[in-house]
Amino acid sequence: MTTAEKIGQMAQAERGAIDADPAQITALGLGSVLSGGGSTPADNTPAGWADMVDRYQRAALATRLHIPLIYGVDSVHGHGNLVGATVFPHNIGMGATRDPALVRREEQITAIETRATGPQWVFAPCFCVARDDRWGRTYESFGEDPALVTAMTTAVDGFQGTRPGDLAGPGRVLATAKHFAGDGDTVYGTSTSGTYTIDQGVTVSSRARFARIDLPPYVAAVRAHHVGSIMPSFSSVDWTDDGVGNPVKMSAHAELLTGVLKKKIGFKGFLISDWAAIQQLPGTYADQVRASVNAGMDMFMEPYSTPQFTRTLAAEVAAGRVKISRIDDAVRRILTAKFELGLFEHPYTDRRNIGTIGSPAHRAVARQAVAESQVLLKNSGHALPLKPSAKIYVAGANADDIGNQSGGWTVTWQGQSGNVIPGTTILQGIRQRASDVTYSADASAPVSGQDTGIVVVGETPYAEGVGDVGNGHTLNLSGADKANIGKVCSAVKTCVVLDVAGRPQIVTDELAETDAFVASWLPGSEGAGVSDVLFGARPFTGRLPVSWPRSEAQEPVNVGDRDYAPLFPYGYGLTTRR
Template structure:
């Protein structure tokens, strides 16, 4: 039984929707403003009292625009929608700015419709505008956070927040999932570029100004209203401290240290009035953050004083042990107020409605979450904002405006870090003949990186960017303006020898998890970029290297092959900012000095062990390092040994031998809590406990691995390479496993290899496991061709073995290798 009273008369309602069918309901605006007490809390309480259970459940769920229609938002009374990194209006990668406004209108109209007797509470739209309104082709794209940390200018951050908010509002959207306040301590993490610094002080100094730039100032009439949007502090907490930099991994340590480091930005953000906090995918000391009442409630609210609402990350609730994407009361009970359920929203709605009805989820907790969401919507002016297209701040012509781009260009030049400068090669002088080379010189895709036009930032052609300019374009304009000549040649070839060459190169775009690496070697000996630098150097041409990267990487050989080495980071759409610093004025004087300083320590090897202090082993350039034009930039020859063996460099076909992985490969286990938990040593377990690994004896002490699946959800055992390896030479061979079946499975078990997202080949080996002799060591051969026929591309293998099952099972594995078969093996 559910009881609620309406402003226009009290009613007691039996069943979940009786009142909505029989009692007249006023609009939400009339209800919230009808009482004498006009405080936010009282207004929210009046709305809550008039809501049906269905409306309450809907308010705590957020769906992705690619998986829901405006009509469904209205039907289910959902509280929010988002556009994921690959979701644009119309279902394509990108859409015209007006299409964003039109869809915002459609969601507003559907969510505020009261013809079904509901209250018509507006849905709020959230977007990942993490370095500008980065899904829009005409938007101003700012440098990624690791670059901004090098600029170390809190006032600049406030300006960036202000510009980003104006461009978000220009398309009718209300809310951004920014800023990211991670303190990245391990540069192997694929989201390291989302962190401003390894130093908590820089992150803390940026948090308040950026939130104020996005939201406006608390107490002012335009706080979150007009050209301001709601901000999100994310990802709470510890996302930058996971072991080995594994995305969605585990941060281990004592509570005080974790709060001092990884919580540094949250206090200032909360003090600035941030209205939403996003929970991290990661765990702290083995506890998933989406299921941690200690952190989400006791610490975030009780100790830090946060008074907004907590939103989950993309189906992050599904990774709480015992949960699925469509069934997770544990997350709500822990402190998640709004589930981010992009494609799982319908099933989650139904299960949560049942759980409230049964009492499994207390009404008091649901009311608490809904109240927090309502209070934020009231503070933000959303309830009275009106149709997005009719708001004063909605104006798509503001996207990429000249004054907005000026701020971004300034951010580029302030973030550039000079690590080496010899022979006075910079700034480029009037009349100089310059060769502009490298894969990144004329690539908007490379300079903007991940989270640009799509999630991973890949596949973006220059012509898809309708605002901004490439680094090559900016350099050419500046060089020619002072009487020089500029020739663009990506591969470095030329007809007339140049006076100097600028080589722009770096990382290809990536985002979370795809960007995770096992070492920090940019490229090994023989890499094409290193070859280009050395070729120019050998020809006696002075070389300026501009390195595009989201994080510090081992670059010693490249630095040795350059006269000047500039860290360009991921500068965004305004490539001309690079030329502002590298090219002199007509009198031969610098136009802007190098003011960027490293906000991350730079490594002297490629191993990837965290380096976060000047005296840590393996530091080449410490935090805070960076040259100005007047500094001595001489640098003696650096060691070129990365300390890491290239995957496949001496690969003889043995992936696992006597229980140990071959060089370049590592054991990983995974389950719904974390797909990529590394096993260091012989023993370990997946974060959710679905898979455990331990050493076991075969012919010698612990020369095999015992892999046990609990049967509590799907789990995987993998032998993975830190970078792709070409195994095409083994296509005509068999994959031979020397193993012992200790407990046969009851369900399906697959064996496979993978070559990236959506690229894999797998076969069902359940029958082979069930017919093999129990508790006896045996050999099983699987033709590699079976995996190729199932979709594997051997030229780009990342997981050289993956055994996956949801069934309870136990296998001891001694050896896995490619071998010549005798033709008798067939596909399982």
């Protein structure tokens, strides 16, 4: 390979940058293309995806060496960019299940549905350990305890398989453990300019604490599950051991990327940078490229800057500031993954599983996941399970909004309210179980005559950055949610509140008004899984994956803290199992 061909393999472009002219893939010899959140073909169908990926693949195979490209996508809770895919609960709900085997099965289904449409690589699973619920990505974490997150590294096996040759099969994809490391452990605060800082912030930690809290899931992902790629975090680490206050961005953290991850832990796959992440490093663009490559980064997600990246890295190599041995190491890692995926033998989309996308069998697994994820936090007088014969009054916008119950990373990056994907809302699930159901989103319909109320409160969709508390979001319930609880719970004999949200919300004052309170998290496309436990078809078995705070000001609160007094402790969860 020429130096230019090697550098091309290290570059990844966004489909939006090359879709109008895929010949850029050939000209630059690009190694990879991705779809960012919400970046879809105009025909957002399984066939539309497969046709798009194959069109790009033809351009890659037109290069001198005919090296196939690898296509990446954010399948973080199912193949969420695809309308019609099975959408699972977000990771925080899966953490509540305490079921590593179910997580493995979820990701196997996600792999089947993703690869059938073309992409062979997913930017999942997220192994962040969420230590502060004010972080807008809390729902992408399996929980606050590194032991729980480590247990869920079975997700890698679901994506990749466990036997030699599995990756080349039609139902497997290369997994990405992200975001290495400490992205859920950053310090909450405000900068001197007044902007909010927690996402992409700074993890202030000793090396010993970092090894105890933030590294364990990655050790397991590498050593036990042989994860194929890892994405370093946008965030920085500031070692308290050094005592100098010198935060270093993970994209250029040679000690952690090469010294710890590749050498000490033994990672053999390749590192992929996050979206234009190196452009947050200090200095000129050449400084940024050089620092990250030399720190150990292998492939560069430079969505709209790939021509500049390839030119810049070529100049750095020619000047001797980046050794060709470092380039060779990166390219060997990337090509190894492509060989293991079977792309040299079968570069085009194997569409044999297209008919399984969103199938009843796949949705049944998602429905099981929803049921297992529900955490019963209060059940006075055995209010739950409900009787199908009960006269039920349902209130709250989140009861009948599949977009809200799916959250971010669903069709679009931030997600959106409304009828955005096929599936079953929580209200539809309730109506499958009970025949006498009145629904009023704002509780304006008369409540008299009903003996049971179900109030569905919670959040509207958001994703990274936007969802951080302080950026227009709060852990507190909305005024409308509080009003619905007050109006309905004061008028019925039995009042059940469901919280559909990506993290705990502050319900300390409202809890006394309720007979039963359930953390429903973000269940995804199968809202009927919620009604399965409400009506006793399945028992409540979920347990809190994070501590539930008494107030927003109590954050961060984590199990093991010296003065630990949350509203509900980590691991809490009542059961209705008889």
